[in-house]
Amino acid sequence: MLKQASGICKVVKQKYSLLSYNQITYKLVVGIAYLLCVLLLSLIFWQKPVSPTLSEITFYQCDVENSLVSHKTLNVLLPIADHANNFAEMLCDNKLVSKYYSKVKVTWGGRSELTADELLKEQYQLLWARAESLQGMVLHLDDIYQEVLPSQAVNMFWLSNVDTAQLTPAFLANRVIGLVKDQKSFSSYLVPIASLKQQGFNLSNLSINYYDTYKSLYDAFKRKEVDLIPSGNWFSSFVDLDSYHKIAIGHQLETGELYMAKSIYSLELSCELVLVFSQYNPLFSESEIEFKTSQHCEY
Amino acid sequence: MNKFLTKKLFAVYWFISVCVFILAILSISHYSIKKEISEQLQQKFSPILSKTFKLYMFDKNYLSYAKKEFNQQFKNSKSINKSDNVFTIIEDYHLSINSLFVENQTQQLNIIYIPWQFGLEAKLAQVSFEYRVNWWVLVMVSMFFSFVTVSILCSLPPPKSASHKSWLLLFKKLYIDDDVANQLSSKLNVDLTQKYYHDLQKGNAWLKDVLEDFLNDKRIQQELNIAEFVLWFIKKNHQQCQAQQENKAFNDVSLKKLKAALLQPNLNYDQSYLLAKEPCELSFNIDLLTVSANNIEIPLAKTPFFYYLYYAYLRVEDIHSGWLINPSVNTPDFDSAKKLLVLLNNYNGHSKSINELETHGLRAKTVDQNRNKIKEAFIAQLGEELSQNYLFEQVRDTRTGRFKYRLELNIEHILLPKNLIKTN
Incomplete structure (x- = not known):
């Protein structure tokens, strides 16, 4: 009994020592407790906003002015994004187009992204593509699409930041060549590779870096990650071509034909579309090569 | 709630x-x-931006078109930009792109920078966000949480306070109940100086007994201010310690008597x-005709004083062992x-009393009357319990069959005046 009693006394003692804190500790404890409360209670209001639905931009769409029809869209596929909206706007403003269409939708995508299914279903009424690749995808292309403008050939050259650059094994021994990863790209893969093969190089002996996009390729060139890249006049917007050394590539680059779906083909409309397409002429004219026009149209 | 906190102060704290x-x-x-949003956009928007500019080469219009298009996408998804919180304090987020090709970011309150790859170049998309605050809910919620x-x-x-703590320490040593100690300590707002504390170490056993007893006594709790008593005790203890060097101040104090005395309204500590x-x-003070019990003066009338003195005299002188047999009703006691x-x-006794004694002798009635007067005077001053020690004990006389009375106190505790005249 006595032991128990003394035990209780000890407990009582401990309780006192707990209570005996001073003014500063008291304020500190209250302050910290308050801040913790504020923090914890505020955290209830942690916001979790629903993220916006976003998608990449792959097309430009406009309504045709004074259209005579409704719910009919002229679908166009281009291999580059540049001037696509300008092209679309011109089509929307066109009187002849307004006869047949209420909307114009210009889509751009890599040349390799076009599928046979899209071709067979005539998803695009106007198509800028290379004959070779289309013919490789479907039989009897002529039954589905009508060529309305022949391919324009442009000159290509190797661009180097070394003045003494030349396509010799000695020069390329410790240099890096930059190409685009897309193995269907004529301008930045097929043509330059063909040029190298023509010079008798074994590709496995060369050091070649591959890049995702043209932009990346030219960025790498500007940073001097690579010493040699394939180029043409149309890339003058990326780099100042004149300040670098050029080595001509004998092989010309076909930029691809303009096709029109057979189901909507009429000479009048095709000529009109070709005329509007001529906004892309500057791309080719810089190559100092004769511009091919449609044989059937009169301008 | 803490009683020191006034309502006004509470309101101020609440407001802050x-x-x-x-x-x-x-x-x-x-x-x-x-x-x-920043995390979401970095995850989603960055690859979308890179893809969007994959096929881009030089068209300046395309840049503004892409920006416009993305802004439209943000705007379209505005409707689902609602938080699923119970209290919607923030409503309607809205994002808009300021620029897609920023090189350096500056810290701004409502601007988010989303890094993305343009070719091999690192670019930042500058997105600003806006939202609407539901002030009403915000204020209500804040008020509730604050309260x-x-x-x-x-x-x-x-x-x-320091004094409170030292009191607690003392009470802890006394093993006094926690709550009571706390209560007492908060009342005793007098510094327990080291000097006092030292004395208390000596007297603490007594104080402990007293307090323990008091704390269990409801009547004491009601009628006595214990804190005040403790204060008095400390001072008294200190005085006594100084006077006597050794602590004997409270050794000769009867707890029972003290309690009885404290409950007596006309007695101070x-x-x-x-x-x-x-x-x-x-x-007895024969010059002033006063009688003192433990140095407390008891007011007595002249005649009862002499009767009381006579009883004391008998006791001290051990005449018939101090006993005085009440006279019979018919035959007064002329001897006494x-x-x-x-x-x-x-x-210098009262002449009226002298006359009466001379003519009638000591009569039973007079003796009873005066004894009663003495008793009343003591009880009025000290209360019944304390008075008993100073009053009479009674026994029936076997020979006469009448009651006889004497003082209860021991002979050595009765101090008669030194020069008292012997009566026999």
């Missing part, structure tokens, strides 16, 4: 707290929106202390009357 909460909730909301927090924090035990001291002492008259005559 509401402001703090509004600020905190706004900051947290803003920060969370910024962080969450709860401030209330809880104010109910925390406040710190003890000091008087109670005197009365409670053992042994009981009775002293003679002795009494010696006292009355020598010490």
Whole structure:
């Protein structure tokens, strides 16, 4: 009994020592407790906003002015994004187009992204593509699409930041060549590779870096990650071509034909579309090569 | 709630707290929106931007078109930009792109920078966000939260003052119950100086007994201010310690008597202390005709004083062992009357009483009357319990069959005047 009693006394003692804190500790404890409360209670209001639905931009769409029809869209596929909206706007403003269409939708995508299914279903009424690749995808292309403008050939050259650059094994021994990863790209893969093969190089002996996009390729060139890249006049917007050394590539680059779906083909409309397409002429004219026009149209 | 906290102060704390909460909730909301949106966009928007500019080469229009298009996408998804929180403090987020090709970022409150790859170049998309604050809900919620927090924090035990703590320490040594010690300590707002404390170490066993006893006594709790008593005790203890060097101050105090004395309304602490001291002492001052019990003066009328003195005289002189047999109703006691008259005559007794004794002798009625007067006077001053020690014991005389009375006190505790005339 006595032991128990003394035990209780000890407990009582401990309780006192707990209570005996001073003014500063008291304020500190209250302050910290308050801040913790504020923090914890505020955290209830942690916001979790629903993220916006976003998608990449792959097309430009406009309504045709004074259209005579409704719910009919002229679908166009281009291999580059540049001037696509300008092209679309011109089509929307066109009187002849307004006869047949209420909307114009210009889509751009890599040349390799076009599928046979899209071709067979005539998803695009106007198509800028290379004959070779289309013919490789479907039989009897002529039954589905009508060529309305022949391919324009442009000159290509190797661009180097070394003045003494030349396509010799000695020069390329410790240099890096930059190409685009897309193995269907004529301008930045097929043509330059063909040029190298023509010079008798074994590709496995060369050091070649591959890049995702043209932009990346030219960025790498500007940073001097690579010493040699394939180029043409149309890339003058990326780099100042004149300040670098050029080595001509004998092989010309076909930029691809303009096709029109057979189901909507009429000479009048095709000529009109070709005329509007001529906004892309500057791309080719810089190559100092004769511009091919449609044989059937009169301008 | 802490009793020291007034309502006004509480209101002030509440108001400040509401402001703090509004600020905190706004900051947290803003920060969370910024962080969450930033993370979401970095995950989603960055690859989309890179893809969008994959086929781009030089057309300046395309840049503004892409920006416009993305802004449209943000706008379209605005409708689902609602938080699923119970209290919608923030409503309608809205994002818009300021620029897609920023090189360096600057810290701004509502601007998010989304890094993305343009070719091999690292670019930043500058996106600004806006939202609407539901102020009404915000203020209500802040008020509620503040009330709860401030209330809880104010109910925390406040710190003890130094004196309070030293009191607690003392009571802890006395093993006094926690709650009681706390209560007492808060009442005793007198510094327990080291000097006093040292003395208390000596006297603590007694104080402990007293307090323990008092704390269990409901009547004492009601009628006595214990804190005040403790204070008195400390001072008294200190005085006594200084006077006597050794602590004997409270060794001769009867707890029972002290309690009885303290409950007596017309006795102060000091008087109670005197009365409670053992042994009981009775002293007579023949010059002033006063009688003192443990140095407490008891007011007595002249005649009862002499009767009382006579009883004391008998006790001290051990005449018939101090017993005085009550005279019979018919035959007054002239023998005792003679002795009494010696006292009355020598010490300026009341003439009326002298006359009566001379003519009628000591009558039973007169003796009873005066004894009763003495008793009443003592009880009026000391209360029944304490008076008993100074009053009479009675026994029936076997020979006469009448009651005989004598003082209860021991001979050595009765101090008669030194020069008292012997009556026989």
